[in-house]
Every structure is written in C-alpha cells, then in structure tokens.
Amino acid sequence: MAGSALRRLMAEYKQLTLNPPEGIIAGPVNEENFFEWEALITGPEGTCFEGGVFPAKLVFPPDYPLSPPKMQFTCEMFHPNIYSDGRVCISILHAPGDDPMGYESSAERWSPVQSVEKILLSVVSMLAEPNDESGANVDAAKMWRENRDEFNKIAQRIVRRTLGIPN
Amino acid sequence: MPVILLNRLPLPNLKTYVCLSVLALSSCVYFATTVIKNPDWNKGKSGISNENETFNETDKFSGDTRPLRQYISEIFLVMVHEAVCVWVMINMACCCLILLGRCIQKLVFDELRISEQQHLEEKFWNFIFYKFIFVFGVINVQYMDEVLLWCSWFSLLGFLHLLSQLSKDRFEYNFQLSFSLTTPVWNHVKLLTLLICIFALSGFMLLISTFVGFFEGLNTFAFMSAEVILLSLRTVHVILRYVMHLYDVFRDGSGSVSNVSSSVWEKRGPVVYYVELVFEMSAYIIDFVHHLHMLVWSNIFLSMASLVICMQLRYLFHELQRRYKKHRNYLWVLKHMEQNYPIASPDELSQNCDNCAICWEKMESARKLPCNHLFHTMCLQSWLEQDKSCPTCRLTLNIETPMGGRVELLPELQNDPPQPTRRHLNHFFHFDGSRYVSWLPSFSVEVSHAQLVRPDQLVATNSQLDAMARQVQQMFPHIPLSTIVDDLRVTRSVELTVENILEGHVVPPPIFRELDVRPTVVPMSTNSRNSPTGDSFNVDEESSENWDELTSDNVDMEEFSGLGSRFSKSSSEREYMLHKRKEQMLRVARKKYMEKQKTKLDSSQR
Numbered sequence: 001m002a003g004s005a006l007r008r009l010m011a012e013y014k015q016l017t018l019n020p021p022e023g024i025i026a027g028p029v030n031e032e033n034f035f036e037w038e039a040l041i042t043g044p045e046g047t048c049f050e051g052g053v054f055p056a057k058l059v060f061p062p063d064y065p066l067s068p069p070k071m072q073f074t075c076e077m078f079h080p081n082i083y084s085d086g087r088v089c090i091s092i093l094h095a096p097g098d099d100p101m102g103y104e105s106s107a108e109r110w111s112p113v114q115s116v117e118k119i120l121l122s123v124v125s126m127l128a129e130p131n132d133e134s135g136a137n138v139d140a141a142k143m144w145r146e147n148r149d150e151f152n153k154i155a156q157r158i159v160r161r162t163l164g165i166p167n
Numbered sequence: 168m169p170v171i172l173l174n175r176l177p178l179p180n181l182k183t184y185v186c187l188s189v190l191a192l193s194s195c196v197y198f199a200t201t202v203i204k205n206p207d208w209n210k211g212k213s214g215i216s217n218e219n220e221t222f223n224e225t226d227k228f229s230g231d232t233r234p235l236r237q238y239i240s241e242i243f244l245v246m247v248h249e250a251v252c253v254w255v256m257i258n259m260a261c262c263c264l265i266l267l268g269r270c271i272q273k274l275v276f277d278e279l280r281i282s283e284q285q286h287l288e289e290k291f292w293n294f295i296f297y298k299f300i301f302v303f304g305v306i307n308v309q310y311m312d313e314v315l316l317w318c319s320w321f322s323l324l325g326f327l328h329l330l331s332q333l334s335k336d337r338f339e340y341n342f343q344l345s346f347s348l349t350t351p352v353w354n355h356v357k358l359l360t361l362l363i364c365i366f367a368l369s370g371f372m373l374l375i376s377t378f379v380g381f382f383e384g385l386n387t388f389a390f391m392s393a394e395v396i397l398l399s400l401r402t403v404h405v406i407l408r409y410v411m412h413l414y415d416v417f418r419d420g421s422g423s424v425s426n427v428s429s430s431v432w433e434k435r436g437p438v439v440y441y442v443e444l445v446f447e448m449s450a451y452i453i454d455f456v457h458h459l460h461m462l463v464w465s466n467i468f469l470s471m472a473s474l475v476i477c478m479q480l481r482y483l484f485h486e487l488q489r490r491y492k493k494h495r496n497y498l499w500v501l502k503h504m505e506q507n508y509p510i511a512s513p514d515e516l517s518q519n520c521d522n523c524a525i526c527w528e529k530m531e532s533a534r535k536l537p538c539n540h541l542f543h544t545m546c547l548q549s550w551l552e553q554d555k556s557c558p559t560c561r562l563t564l565n566i567e568t569p570m571g572g573r574v575e576l577l578p579e580l581q582n583d584p585p586q587p588t589r590r591h592l593n594h595f596f597h598f599d600g601s602r603y604v605s606w607l608p609s610f611s612v613e614v615s616h617a618q619l620v621r622p623d624q625l626v627a628t629n630s631q632l633d634a635m636a637r638q639v640q641q642m643f644p645h646i647p648l649s650t651i652v653d654d655l656r657v658t659r660s661v662e663l664t665v666e667n668i669l670e671g672h673v674v675p676p677p678i679f680r681e682l683d684v685r686p687t688v689v690p691m692s693t694n695s696r697n698s699p700t701g702d703s704f705n706v707d708e709e710s711s712e713n714w715d716e717l718t719s720d721n722v723d724m725e726e727f728s729g730l731g732s733r734f735s736k737s738s739s740e741r742e743y744m745l746h747k748r749k750e751q752m753l754r755v756a757r758k759k760y761m762e763k764q765k766t767k768l769d770s771s772q773r
C-alpha cells in the first residue's frame with residue numbers, strides 16, 4: 001500500500017534532516033513526487049574520491065520498504081561497482097529474490113530493516129573500497145586492479161568535475 | 168504502431184477545431200435556410216408529412232413569418248437529408264463532448280499533470296483501437312446507421328471511462344500528496360461528486376443496454392452491458408478506496424486515541440484486502456468473459472481481430488492466474504503466521520521499546536518470530552508473502568509454500584517492478600508464428616505512447632545512445648551525460664536533442680545548473696543579502712578574486728548551518744531548505760578542495 005510507503009519515507013526524510021550523517025544529504029527534490037529523491041554523497045576522505053560531491057537519484061517502489069529503491073548517480077562516475085549509466089550495483093539494493101551476480105548470500109540483500117541512510121553509508125564505503133569481483137563496470141574493475149594510478153587520475157578528474165572546477 | 172503515427176500527425180489544437188466545427192455547422196445552417204426560403208422546397212420529396220405542406224400554404228401569404236419552432240424543425244429536416252450536413256452535425260456532437268470534457272477538467276481537475284495526460288492519451292488510443300476492432304472485426308457492421316449508433320455509444324462510454332481513469336489518477340495523486348501537503352476539502356468533494364455522477368450515468372447506460380438488448384437480442388445486450396459493468400465496477404472501486412482514505416486522514420487528523428485507531432487498523436487490514444481482491448478479480452473475470460464472447464461470436468478465427476482478442480485473452484488469463492496465486496500465497500502465509508508466531512504479550516511489548524522495523528511506527532500489538540523479533544501483523548504478513556526470513560536478523564523461517572517447493576517468488580514480486588506494469592500498459596502483443604508452423608512469420612503489435620520505451624529495448628540500444636550522447640556533449644559540455652541520454656531516449660536523434668537544448672527544453676538538473684557559468688537566481692530568496700548562489704561561482708575564470716570570493720562566504724555558511732537541525736512542517740519550506748543545504752555542502756566541499764590544492768601547490772613550490 002502506497003500509504004505506508006509514504007509514511008515510512010516521511011519518517012526517514014525527517015530523520016535524515018534532523019540527524020544527517022556526515023557528508024550525506026538526501027530528500028525529495030519535489031515533494032509532489034515523494035518517491036524520487038536526490039542524494040548528495042561526499043567522497044570519503046583518504047580515498048581517490050576524496051572531496052567530491054556526487055549527486056545521485058533514488059527511486060522508490062510503491063511497496064517500499066518491502067522492495068529496495070533504485071539508485072543511480074547523475075554525474076559521470078568511474079567505479080567497478082557502478083554501471084556506465086550511473087546505476088549502483090551493491091548487494092543491499094538487490095531484492096531478496098534476484099541475484100544477478102550469483103554469489104551473494106541472502107543476508108546481504110535488501111530487507112525492510114534497511115533504510116536510505118544505510119544505503120548511502122554503504123555506497124560511501126563502496127566508494128572507498130570497490131569490490132572488483134562484481135563487474136558492473138569491467139573497464140573500471142580492470143584498471144582498479146592493474147593500473148591504480150590511472151584510476152586515481154580519472155577519479156580526481158571526476159571529483160573536480162562534480163565540484164565545478166575546471167581541470 | 169498506430170499511436171506513434173497519430174502522435175506525429177499535425178492535429179489541430181482545440182481552439183481551431185472548435186472554430187472550424189462551428190463554422191461548418193453555421194454554413195450548413197445557412198445552406199438549410201437558403202433551401203427553405205423557397206417554400207416549395209419539400210414539395211418534390213415524398214414521405215414528409217402533409218401537415219408541413221398545409222403550413223407552407225398558409226405561410227405563402229404572410230411573407231416568411233413561419234413560427235420559430237417550425238422554422239427550426241424544417242432546417243433540421245433539410246440537414247438530416249443532406250449527407251454532408253449529417254457528418255457536420257456528428258462532428259459538432261464530438262466537439263461538444265470534447266468541450267464538455269474540457270469544462271469538467273477545468274472545474275474538477277484544474278491543470279492536468281504530465282503523467283495524467285500521458286496516461287489519458289494512452290488510454291484514449293487504446294480504447295479507439297479496441298473499439299475499432301470490435302465494430303469492424305467482431306460484429307462486422309454493414310450499414311452506416313449501425314456504425315453511427317455504435318460509435319455514439321462508444322464515444323459516450325469512452326468519455327466516462329476516461330473521466331473515471333482521470334479521477335483514479337488524481338485520487339492516487341491526492342492520496343500521495345496528503346502526507347506532505349494538504350489538499351483542500353473542496354477538491355475531495357468535487358472529485359467524489361464526479362465519481363458518483365459517473366457511476367449514476369453508467370447505471371443509466373446499463374438501462375439503455377437492457378432496453379436495446381430487449382429488441383436486439385441477448386448478444387448485443389451482453390456486449391453492451393459488459394463494458395458498462397466494468398466501468399461502474401472501476402468507479403465504485405475508486406469511490407470505496409477514496410472513502411476509506413478520507414476516513415484514514417480524518418481519523419489521523421482528529422488525533423483520537425492511537426490505541427483504538429491502531430486496533431481498528433489491524434482489523435481493517437483484511438477487509439481492505441478482500442475488497443481489493445473482489446474488485447480486481449471480478450473486473451478480470453468480466454473482461455475475460457467479454458473477450459471470450461467476442462471471440463466465439465465473431466466466428467472468425469483467422470483474422471487480425473481474433474488475433475488481437477486472443478492476445479488480450481491471454482493477458483487477462485495471466486493476470487487472473489497471477490492474482491489467484493497471490494491470494495493463495497496470502498492465505499498460506501496468514502495461516503502459517505497464526506499457527507506459528509504468537510501475538511506478543513503486553514510485557515514483551517513494553518520491554519521492546521523499538522518501533523516496528525518495517526514501517527517505523529509504534530507497535531500497539533505485534534507478532535513474535537522465533538528469534539524474538541517483533542513486528543506488526545500486517546507488516547510481517549506483507550513481507551513474508553515475498554520472503555521467508557526475519558527482516559532484522561535474517562533467520563530463515565520454515566514456511567512451505569502452497570505450491571509445494573520452498574520460496575517460490577511470484578513473477579511480479581521479483582525485482583524490476585516497472586517492467587511488467589509498463590508492458591501491460593503498452594499492450595504489447597508478440598505473435599511468434601514459428602512456434603506453430605515453421606513458415607509462419609513472427610510479429611509484434613504494440614499500442615503505446617511514443618515516449619514510453621520498453622526497458623529491454625533500451626538495453627539493446629544503450630551503446631548506440633551512449634555514442635550519440637557523447638556526440639551531443641561535445642557541443643554542450645555543461646549538460647551532464649545522463650540528461651542528454653534521457654532526452655535522446657525520447658527523441659532518438661542527435662539533431663532533435665541539439666535542437667531541444669538550444670531551445671532550452673533540456674535543462675541540466677539543479678545540481679549542475681548552479682555550476683553553470685551564468686549566475687542563477689534563487690527563486691525564493693528570503694534573505695536580503697545577495698543570494699549565495701548568485702555571483703560567487705564564476706567558474707570559467709580561476710582568478711585570485713574568485714578564490715577569495717569562494718573562501719569568504721562564511722557568513723552565508725553559518726546562516727544555513729543551522730538548517731540541518733530543523734524539519735519544517737511546510738513542504739515548500741522543506742524543499743527550499745534541502746536545496747540550501749545541498750548548495751552549502753557543495754560550497755564547503757569546493758572551498759575545502761581549493762584550500763587543499765593551494766597548500767599542495769605551496770608546499771611543492773617551497
């Protein structure tokens with residue numbers, strides 16, 4: 001029922017506004033559509049994405065929190081676990097039934113106990129430590145493994161671009 | 168794809184259409200008046216009553232002072248006998264219907280939202296497509312007047328269908344909105360009145376179909392009434408949902424004792440479920456029988472029409488099956504839950520001070536899983552319908568599904584919910600002929616809106632889209648790739664997207680817009696100080712003044728640093744504050760980055 005989804009989303013929005021986790025902002029851009037949020041994620045310090053502010057779109061299903069939302073970065077991204085169109089591939093965002101990679105145990109997948117905050121925090125840790133086994137972006141995974149310097153360079157370019165600073 | 172073709176046709180807008188119709192009608196009327204100026208106009212024709220002639224005789228002497236009523240009826244008579252005039256009058260009737268629709272829209276709905284408009288258009292063309300097949304493929308009408316009768320019947324029916332669809336969309340929208348904004352009571356009243364009117368009219372149409380069926384036979388009656396019953400069923404469903412929702416809102420609003428209300432809610436859950444079930448199932452069954460009837464009655468098994476009907480039947484059958492399976496799953500989970508997971512005692516409830524982990528609301532009553540985790544009955548029920556584990560600790564629960572095996576996920580519960588629903592909306596028929604006879608061709612019929620692209624088609628063309636998007640981005644580096652791709656999905660052509668960008672239809676999302684070279688103006692700037700987004704980011708020139716400016720807007724920063732700790736009650740204020748917080752975050756990040764680069768530069772110079 002859409003009613004409970006809305007109530008839950010409202011509660012999460014309130015919590016995220018009152019106690020925002022460090023470096024994370026999320027909320028519906030236009031409250032006429034409460035099922036589409038925009039999030040800003042700060043790149044974790046001490047990593048190649050340090051300093052960047054990455055915008056992403058979160059789309060919630062009508063039966064949220066029974067099904068997970070979908071997350072997609074709206075800026076250019078180069079990361080082993082992010083598809084080239086920006087979609088994020090982490091286990092917490094996968095519904096209990098589906099297993100595209102075929103290795104996750106159900107314990108890592110979506111459950112209604114998860115929340116937007118937990119998703120965004122795991123995305124932050126994903127940015128810090130890519131999982132190069134799940135190849136959402138094969139090129140990035142390969143570069144991450146074999147040519148870290150080049151990868152860091154690309155990441156820094158993306159960081160500058162998200163900040164609007166020319167190269 | 169008929170719809171896409173029609174979308175590209177240069178359809179005139181409403182104003183010109185109305186003007187043309189009125190013009191055509193008045194020229195017809197003018198034609199009729201010139202005809203009847205000659206008092207002997209109907210002398211030559213047979214079958215016109217004598218009464219008219221006697222009147223004409225007397226009028227001869229008194230000039231042209233025939234009584235107005237007779238004058239009009241004569242004009243009408245002339246027009247009915249002229250084929251062109253008949254068409255003009257039909258057109259005028261259509262025009263009036265459209266105008267009526269517009270009036271109702273203005274009165275009840277105000278402006279339509281884009282999704283509503285798309286939905287409506289889709290529904291409209293679908294309706295026309297199916298009714299065309301029905302009239303010419305199934306009942307195969309031979310005479311013009313029969314076609315006319317069916318057309319007028321269906322246009323009235325379609326009109327009501329569209330209105331009820333619109334009310335449903337609007338109700339769902341209001342429903343969603345009522346959690347963040349308040350919809351005026353007056354809007355609810357208007358919408359409910361409209362719904363009740365639709366219901367009353369459908370009852371009236373049922374009467375007409377009974378009347379017609381009395382003369383024309385049972386088959387005609389069945390064809391006509393099935394549609395009407397479907398319409399009234401849908402309308403009543405919306406009305407019921409609406410009333411329940413309003414009850415909810417006012418119950419919440421009145422702030423009654425939450426203890427009572429939540430127990431009411433718990434009891435009401437199954438009732439709501441069964442109401443939904445009955446309405447959905449009966450709508451599917453009626454639709455199914457209706458289509459089956461068409462297929463059997465038309466007696467033409469190897470035509471395009473029967474093919475389309477078969478596809479529709481298959482779709483309806485799948486839906487019915489899906490719904491039935493879902494219901495069995497529901498019953499099974501319910502039974503299992505009642506047998507194995509006891510209701511938590513008040514002691515346990517008071518010990519557990521957390522909210523329900525599924526809906527984040529307080530628990531007045533709950534069920535306990537073997538792992539001692541507590542949840543609302545309804546929340547647990549809906550989760551267990553799709554997964555058999557504890558949401559909190561992931562303990563696997565031993566639930567055998569009625570279908571025999573372990574967790575068997577229903578197709579619609581699996582990931583990617585938009586895909587199946589969209590396909591249903593599109594009415595995508597795929598006929599794989601080679602499955603039956605090797606030389607039969609395979610083809611697809613798709614009735615859809617031009618802008619809706621099926622996700623699996625997207626995957627196939629993604630690389631192509633990417634290449635196109637990069638091409639566009641070279642020309643417009645300030646627009647993010649994802650925005651360009653979005654537009655390309657619609658236009659499917661580089662030139663059109665470039666045109667859209669040049670005309671300003673494609674705008675970068677807010678985050679990128681504020682990085683734009685031009686200073687942007689904040690729409691709701693409440694502070695009198697110069698707006699923070701305004702002139703501080705001239706990104707194109709990385710001069711030293713810019714550095715200073717970037718590092719010197721501490722004042723604004725402090726002003727908004729307090730925003731994190733407030734959650735406003737007004738939605739527009741919330742939107743504004745979210746926007747501000749995002750801006751501030753970006754600004755701080757930018758400043759930090761610049762400082763870091765500066766120190767790096769300094770240290771390397773030293």
Ligand SMILES: [Zn+2]
Pocket residue numbers: 523524525526527528542543546
């Ligand atoms: Zn609950």
Ligand SMILES: [Zn+2]
Pocket residue numbers: 536538539540557558559560561562
């Ligand atoms: Zn548990």
